[in-house]
Amino acid sequence: MATTAAAPSTAAATAKRKPVFTKVDSLKPGTSGHTLTVKVVSSKPVAHKAAAGGARPLSQNVRRPRIAECLIGDETGTIVFTARNDQVDIMKPGSTVILRNAKIDMFKGSMRLAVDKWGLVEVTEPAKFVVKEDNNLSLVEYELVNVVEE
Numbered sequence: 001m002a003t004t005a006a007a008p009s010t011a012a013a014t015a016k017r018k019p020v021f022t023k024v025d026s027l028k029p030g031t032s033g034h035t036l037t038v039k040v041v042s043s044k045p046v047a048h049k050a051a052a053g054g055a056r057p058l059s060q061n062v063r064r065p066r067i068a069e070c071l072i073g074d075e076t077g078t079i080v081f082t083a084r085n086d087q088v089d090i091m092k093p094g095s096t097v098i099l100r101n102a103k104i105d106m107f108k109g110s111m112r113l114a115v116d117k118w119g120l121v122e123v124t125e126p127a128k129f130v131v132k133e134d135n136n137l138s139l140v141e142y143e144l145v146n147v148v149e150e
Helices: 084-091
Strands: 032-045 065-075 077-082 096-107 110-114 120-123
Touching: 032 077, 065 084, 077 084, 077 096, 084 120
Parallel strands: 077 110
Antiparallel strands: 032 065, 032 096, 065 077, 096 110, 096 120
């Protein structure tokens, strides 16, 4: 008589991991999966550039994405967060938000934080920390260097 191994219970297989919260000053280029609690320092909409040669879009029904650059931070430093569409409404100066599954994008050699469709931006109760505004990680310029291994 053959015995079969019991399948793992579905509750154990789908159990959520507790998020590991990251501090702004520990963010590095090319990384993702960050969970942070940050305060919004400022938010400014990004103007859309017109199509080359004044060409009209194929369809007038196409909604342009709304984008805002927000300076966010915690007690260790600040970074620019690129808010898109519904995120723009959430990122109000003075509010405290939790960014889940955030990633670092590089823009003109500097780091920007973003949350795509696989992440979440949610408002939380006001944080007690004071944002350290004199350590802006988005002002650090990085240069792409190819490393050749011999």
